[in-house]
Each structure stands twice: as C-alpha cells, then as structure tokens.
Amino acid sequence: xxxxxxxxxxxxxxxxxxxxxxxxxxxxxxxxxxxxxxxxxxxxxxxxxxxxxxxxxxxxxxxxxxxxxxxxxxxxxxxxxxxxxxxxxxxxxxxxxxxxxxxxxxxxxxxxxxxxxxxxxxxxxxxxxxxxxxxxxxxxxxxxxxxxxxxxxxxxxxxxxxxxxxxxxxxxxxxxxxxxxxxxxxxxxxxxxxxxxxxxxxxxxxxxxxxxxxxxxxxxxxxxxxxxxxxxxxxxxxxxxxxxxxxxxxxxxxxxxxxxxxxxxxxxxxxxxxxxxxxxxxxxxxxxxxxxxxxxxxxxxxxxxxxxxxxxxxxxxxxxxxxxxxxxxxxxxxxxxxxxxxxxxxxxxxxxxxxxxxxxxxxxxxxxxxxxxxxxxxxxxxxxxxxxxxxxxxxxxxxxxxxxxxxxxxxxxxxxxxxxxxxxxxxxxxxxxxxxxxxxxxxxxxxxxxxxxxxxxxxxxxxxxxxxxxxxxxxxxxxxxxxxxxxxxxxxxxxxxxxxxxxxxxxxxxxxxxxxxxxxxxxxxxxxxxxxxxxxxxxxxxxxxxxxxxxxxxxxxxxxxxxxxxxxxxxxxxxxxxxxxxxxxxxxxxxxxxxxxxxxxxxxxxxxxxxxxxxxxxxxxxxxxxxxx
Amino acid sequence: xxxxxxxxxxxxxxxxxxxxxxxxxxxxxxxxxxxxxxxxxxxxxxxxxxxxxxxxxxxxxxxxxxxxxxxxxxxxxxxxxxxxxxxxxxxxxxxxxxxxxxxxxxxxxxxxxxxxxxxxxxxxxxxxxxxxxxxxxxxxxxxxxxxxxxxxxxxxxxxxxxxxxxxxxxxxxxxxxxxxxxxxxxxxxxxxxxxxxxxxxxxxxxxxxxxxxxxxxxxxxxxxxxxxxxxxxxxxxxxxxxxxxxxxxxxxxxxxxxxxxxxxxxxxxxxxxxxxxxxx
Numbered sequence: 084x085x086x087x088x089x090x091x092x093x094x095x096x097x098x099x100x101x102x103x104x105x106x107x108x109x110x111x112x113x114x115x116x117x118x119x120x121x122x123x124x125x126x127x128x129x130x131x132x133x134x135x136x137x138x139x140x141x142x143x144x145x146x147x148x149x150x151x152x153x154x155x156x157x158x159x160x161x162x163x164x165x166x167x168x169x170x171x172x173x174x175x176x177x178x179x180x181x182x183x184x185x186x187x188x189x190x191x192x193x194x195x196x197x198x199x200x201x202x203x204x205x206x207x208x209x210x211x212x213x214x215x216x217x218x219x220x221x222x223x224x225x226x227x228x229x230x231x232x233x234x235x236x237x238x239x240x241x242x243x244x245x246x247x248x249x250x251x252x253x254x255x256x257x258x259x260x261x262x263x264x265x266x267x268x269x270x271x272x273x274x275x276x277x278x279x280x281x282x283x284x285x286x287x288x289x290x291x292x293x294x295x296x297x298x299x300x301x302x303x304x305x306x307x308x309x310x311x312x313x314x315x316x317x318x319x320x321x322x323x324x325x326x327x328x329x330x331x332x333x334x335x336x337x338x339x340x341x342x343x344x345x346x347x348x349x350x351x352x353x354x355x356x357x358x359x360x361x362x363x364x365x366x367x368x369x370x371x372x373x374x375x376x377x378x379x380x381x382x383x384x385x386x387x388x389x390x391x392x393x394x395x396x397x398x399x400x401x402x403x404x405x406x407x408x409x410x411x412x413x414x415x416x417x418x419x420x421x422x423x424x425x426x427x428x429x430x431x432x433x434x435x436x437x438x439x440x441x442x443x444x445x446x447x448x449x450x451x452x453x454x455x456x457x458x459x460x461x462x463x464x465x466x467x468x469x470x471x472x473x474x475x476x477x478x479x480x481x482x483x484x485x486x487x488x489x490x491x492x493x494x495x496x497x498x499x500x501x502x503x504x505x506x507x508x509x510x511x512x513x514x515x516x517x518x519x520x521x522x523x524x525x526x527x528x529x530x531x532x533x534x535x536x537x538x539x540x541x542x543x544x545x546x547x548x549x550x551x552x553x554x555x556x557x558x559x560x561x562x563x564x565x566x567x568x569x570x571x572x573x574x575x576x577x578x579x580x581x582x583x584x585x586x587x588x589x590x591x592x593x594x595x596x597x598x599x600x601x602x603x604x605x606x607x608x609x610x611x612x613x614x615x616x617x618x619x620x621x622x623x624x625x626x627x628x629x630x631x632x633x634x635x636x637x638x639x640x641x642x643x644x645x646x647x648x649x650x651x652x653x654x655x656x657x658x659x660x661x662x663x664x665x666x667x668x669x670x671x672x673x674x675x676x677x678x679x680x681x682x683x684x685x686x687x688x689x690x691x692x693x694x695x696x697x698x699x700x701x702x703x704x705x706x707x708x709x710x711x712x
Numbered sequence: 713x714x715x716x717x718x719x720x721x722x723x724x725x726x727x728x729x730x731x732x733x734x735x736x737x738x739x740x741x742x743x744x745x746x747x748x749x750x751x752x753x754x755x756x757x758x759x760x761x762x763x764x765x766x767x768x769x770x771x772x773x774x775x776x777x778x779x780x781x782x783x784x785x786x787x788x789x790x791x792x793x794x795x796x797x798x799x800x801x802x803x804x805x806x807x808x809x810x811x812x813x814x815x816x817x818x819x820x821x822x823x824x825x826x827x828x829x830x831x832x833x834x835x836x837x838x839x840x841x842x843x844x845x846x847x848x849x850x851x852x853x854x855x856x857x858x859x860x861x862x863x864x865x866x867x868x869x870x871x872x873x874x875x876x877x878x879x880x881x882x883x884x885x886x887x888x889x890x891x892x893x894x895x896x897x898x899x900x901x902x903x904x905x906x907x908x909x910x911x912x913x914x915x916x917x918x919x920x921x922x923x924x925x926x927x928x929x930x931x932x933x934x935x936x937x938x939x940x941x942x943x944x945x946x947x948x949x950x951x952x953x954x955x956x957x958x959x960x961x962x963x964x965x966x967x968x969x970x971x972x973x974x975x976x977x978x979x980x981x982x983x984x985x986x987x988x989x990x991x992x
Contacts, residue, residue: 120909131805131970132779132970132971134803135781147784147785148784244765244910245909246942248944273946275954277954279888279911282970284954284956300775300976301778302954302956303778303972351785351788352788353785357784364776367843367983369784370785
C-alpha cells in the first residue's frame, strides 16, 4: 500500500507539473520557470543585416538611425579616428550592446548551484575584445552608484517563456558605433533574447540621458554554431602608435570643422541632415524632411555646432548618497572607499593603524571614525590631505584626534619636546599624523584654521613614501593642478590610487586658479596618474582609482577625463588664437558635448567657471611665456 | 522508458503504476490542447484568437534602425561587385542572376508598368517605414494592414482558399510551441504535448515576384518567407513588436536572407497615413 501511495504521488506530480495546471509548480515547471529556454552553446552574429557596421566600422558622419542628442552628435563629430592611437583607446573593450556586432563568436554557458541545480548565472564570452560577462539570474540587486563600471557592466536576468530579459548597468563610456558615436557611463541597456530554433533574436534598448534623445532600440540575429569555431581570443597590447607625441595631445576635431563630416553623405548622394542622427531619423516621417534640399542643408548647418542658448546641466546620477550616512565599499586589496561626507575618503587597513586619504567635509566625522574602526583593529595612524580644500580636510581634527601614531612616542619627537611645547609637540603620537604637501599647510595657516586641522607633516617636492600595512604607500606631488598643493596617493600592493579632486566623476575639474591651479597642471596630473596605472584586461580593472568625488574608476575612466579636458582646452585655445574674449568663448559653448555629463549652471562650480578657468589659465601661461621670451 | 521500468520495479505493482502514468499522460495531453488550439479543461476547442499567448493587435510604428540607409534613404542602384555569402557588401546573399536583375533595376519602367509595389511584397513590407494596424479578421485569421503602400496581409491559422500569386502571397500562421511533453525525471517525450512560447510563426509562399529591397534586388515566386512575431515589454512599459524573418529563394539567393525588424506600440492610430506604393 505504501508503494501504491508513492505511485499516486508520482502521477500527481506529473499531472500538476504540466502547464495545464498552471506554471511554476516545482521541478516540473516548464519554460516559464527561472530556467527558461537553454541558450548554452556558441553563436555568431548573422551578419547580413547592417553588414557595414560590424566591429570598428562605420564612416565618420554616418549616424542615421541613432537617436543622438546635441551632445552625442557633437561628440561624434569631434571624434577623430586618430583618437584610437591614444594608448588607453587601443585595447578598449567592446561594450554592451556593441559587442553583439562583433564579427567573432560568442558563447553562453550556465552556472548552477551544485546542490539545488538552481540557475545562478548565465555567462557570456565574446571573442572580439574578449568581453567577459556574467548575467546574474539569482535575483541579486545591482551594486550602488559608487561601484566601478566596466565595458560589460553589471547584468541581471529573468526568463519569461522563451524571452531572456537582461538589465545592464555600471557600463563605461563606450561606442554605439565604431565611428565615434558614444554612449555614456550613465547608460543602461535592457536586452531581450528570444530563441527560435538555431537563432536568437537580440533586441536591445539603450537609454542614455547624456548622449541620446530617445531610447536606442535595435534588433539583430545570432546564429548557432553547430561546431565549436575554436577562435575565442583577441590578443591586444597597447603601444606607442605615434612616437614623440606629447602626452597632453588628444586627437580631435573642432566643432564644425571636421573635414570628413560630409564624406559619407556625398558618397551616398544624400543631404548632410540625413546623416547626423537624432531620434527623428528613426521615425517613418523623417524621409519627408529630406525632400527640401535647401531646408535640410540649413538645418544641418545648425546641428553641426553647439546651438546658442542655455547651457545644459549634468544628467548623471550623483553617486554620493547624501543620506547623512557613511557607506563603505571595498575597492581592492587593503583599501576601502568611504563615501557620504562630502569628498571621498580612502582607507587602508592592516596590522598597523589605518592609513586615511582625506577626511571629508567633517560633517559626519563620528560616523567616519566608527566605520574605520570596523575595518581594522587599530586606530587611524595617518591622514593625508590631497589638497587644502575643505571637502577634503574638514574632518582632519576629528580623525586626527581619534587616532594615534605609535611610531612617534619613544622617538625623537616623543622624548625631546621641550617643556611647555604646544601643538604637534605637545603630545606627539597621541593623535594621528596629518600629512600633506607643504602648500596645504601654508594655505590652511593663512586661513587661520585651528591647529589640529592643519597637517604638520609636510613635504615639498616629488614624493613622500611609507611602507605601511604591508605595502608601499607613495604620496606624489602634482604641481599646479587643482591647486598648488595637490597630492595623489598610491597603494602599491593593493593597486589603488586616491586622486583627490584632480579626478572627479561628478563635475568638470575644479581648477582653483587663485590657489595655484592651472589647466596644463591638471592635464599633467592626470597623465601622471595614467603613468602609474595598468589594466587587467582590455582597459577594465587593474589599478583602481578613488576620485575626489564620485564613483570608483580605472585607467580608462581617467583617460576619458583627461581626453575631455585636453579637447576642451584645444577648443578654447583655438578661439583665443582667433581673438575671442572670454565671454565669446563661453557663448560658443566649447563644452557642449560634455555638459550633459559634467555641466552645471548653478552651485559652486559651474560650466562657465570652468571655461573661464581654462581661458584665464591659458592666458596666464601665454603671458608667462611671453615674459620668458 | 528505462525510468518507467525502474519506477515499476520500485512499486512492485506494474498495473497500478501503468494506469496512473497513463492517466498522467492523458491529462498532460489534455493540457496540450489547453495551450494549443484544442480542448480546454472540460471546454470547447479554443480558437487561435481566444488561445493567443500574446497580443499583437493594435497600432505599431516602425523604429527604423536596422539597415537604416537602405530603408530610409532614397534607393540607389546596386554597385558590383556583389555575389557572395555576405552579398558583397549589399547585405543580401544574392547570386549572379539576382545581381543581373538588380543592375537592370529601372524604377521608371516599374512605374510605367504599374509595378511600383514590387518592394511592398511580404518579403520586404515589414521593412518599409510606416505603421501597422493589426486586428483579428475572424477567430482564425490575423490581419496586418500597412499605411505605407496600403497593403494587407492575412495570417491564416487554418486551411484557406487563398490562392496567392499576389504581393502578399499566402501566409499560414501558428503559435510557436516546443513539441513534446516535459515530464519530470524523464525529459521531453516527443509526440505528446507541447508548450507555447508566445511567438507567432508565419510561413508565406505563393508570392508574386518582387523586390527584397527597393533598389531592385529580386525574389522569385519560389521564395518562402518564414517569420516569427514576438511582443516584448520594457520596464518603462514601452511595448515592441519584433519580427525575425528568413527568405529562402532557390532562384535568386545563395543562402537564406535573414533580417530583424521592430515596431513600437502606439496607444492609438495617430500618424496613420495610408499612402500609395512608390518605386523610389
């Protein structure tokens, strides 16, 4: 009887597990359960459609069907194919969805929990540029806004019948088309993969508030490889493609002066307007706009330069949570990011006391100290200030007083202080040691800040170094970048660099001219950072960067920032050479292709202030040069 | 079937187990019909319309992205070289005969002959920028009307008297299904049962010869068009219709010509603007 009962139970499970009885009942649930259709195997792009656009193809000035906004169009028109010779561009990975256009192969394989056989993730490997991708199927959330970005981004997926929906965030600035058409690091991509036999229809919708005026939706076909194609690698090493080029030179085209802008239009006998992109070019009604050649040409002329009018503001999400709390993120090795109190704080922990870079604005110092105390067993031993600015030094007193420097008691400083000494010598080692380039001390003393905020341990040139918590920590002076007292801090074994405001993912660099900052110094400082970095794979990973504000980055992100400043500098210089006043330069909007990512029309650092800083910095530099001559 | 035998051994009562498993199979097969076109649990057969696993009806507007230059810009004559698996750069795997026809393309001649709808045949109609209006003509027939070219396609889910021979040919439709009942522990059993995926599969034949593209790349009356229609919805609620097409033509193609096209759903018929076929 017991055996018969088992048989009944079996039959019941068979019956109940069938779709006739609904979906999702236990292990019999069919294609609507989290396993969906199996797409494991190797696939290739079905390349008949859009055959012109596989891999790094596409002509300059061929943007039709891409919903570029003004910033995106100007970015593409300013792109010079020689930009690919810049070291950090040479091996840059392919992003999503662009990777699907690769002429190479790609593979899906499943990762399942060995005990439950539940689907944990679907992995992808694209041959071209070796894009490694994980699509998490276990319901985990996406990382916070301050987490690093990669070319493949962070993806989660769900099945609905035969449709796999993939949502990707945390992408890097990459290409929608290999002719300079960008998407930004604010883009998100939703993919629908629909399998029909031996083909997958891929539908991607890219949303980008920075460079697109409508969602960019696109379909493509992937065909199943019956036989493993064996070609899976994509060797790339960067090198000096242009020998002797100055580090601060980034190939670019001035607005309205790209000599190849009409090449594709002329070759195909169509009006220039047809090639400039925009959401309207994807609408059926667009063809009618091209019938009046004169009107189309007039409209095109307006589209190839920044439009007069109000500046655009950043549409990027501010990674700072601004929730009156401190958030901790492990960067890598022994180094953590603390975000939430104004400027970013980097913390290295180990057997010795915590080594801290910058102390934030000081509004949440108690929470900062509490967070650091959870990371390591020892108090804060060192605090380095990357500049004197208050969003990086505001917590100096609190963090200093909460820490101690056990290297000092019993040393010369501990034993030789005269009776009645004050300040640092009064009680050496009983607080953390504050370190900075000497001009930080000078400027903070000039501002008559309290003594316990001012770093007493300073250096003048080149670098300071300490071997601390099992790794070499180097502090490099970056002259005349944001100010005249900037430092970056490199954790050698952890392979992390804290840059202070020299690199800032939330705004244009705050070049503080009156405190010694210059645009050339800023570009040099970014190049100095790039000369200390490496990547793990195709410009992803490797050395990680903690900016003064914003999200964790890597060298590609820093290079993009460097390129942007060098390009804007070139535009301003070009207008100055033509005799433009600062007001004329501002009115010409030389930052128009970057404003939707970094611009501001209000607050402490507006786009106008940034352009003025470049203008005046270049003017000072020219005056100094003339004086030398 | 080894699994069934093992199970019988475990129970020690083959007759009882057999009956139960057959009962399970019967219910499962009944379920097939629930999901397909047959019987519901205890009810009458469901029509393709009533049993539709996805809703294709409504107004849809082209999002012209794929092969944008060939679809949005005025057509230009194909330039040799051409034949090859990737179409020699033209994106269609044409053979030499097709190339010859394409090189002789003359839109004026087509117009004079009243053949300006040659690129509005079923193989290319969905690629023409415009709007679709999809409705159920009856329980067995899905109708697609286009404003561009003012064409109508009928998708027949059952037998039809339609003889074809016109631009839209004869289209047979079915909701795509994975054949075979999925039985836990036993895998998929072919021959019994199926599960709908939500996709509509349409096979079109008996076409009047025309153009795969406006610039005269030909297809013949031997062409077979196979399409899949999928409706997907974005997190923001935007709904899209995806069409995956394959044209096989032993006369003019060296390999299947595969494309994908998509439309965004409109809340109403705004923008609907019927227009005549044009050869340019």
